[in-house]
Amino acid sequence: TLSNAEGATKTKRSVRRLTGESTVYADSEKAFSQAEKYGAKLLFCESVCGVVNYYYYSPRLGGAVALAGHAVNLHIAVREDGAAVGTPLIFGGY
Secondary structure: OOOHHHHHHHHHHHHOOOOOEEEEEOOHHHHHHHHHHOOOEEEEEEEEOOEEEEEEEOOOOOOOEEEOOEEEOEEEEEEOOEEEEEEOOOOOOO
């Protein structure tokens, strides 16, 4: 298995040439409705610096990136004042 550092390096290399789309919602329920809309399956979650990240896969969305051993193509990040949704990942800060 890969260490966390090796996994992060591999993921960084795999997303270097990718672009994606994202949007921000004031209400996290609207963000989660996007996962439902695309029939996405929740793969795993993580919490970092007050933001809870949810990683999904939907066969209805194009492409995916390898992250923590999963093919991810929908990312929802939730914090106290709202949420962001991105595909395949939210790029930049949120």
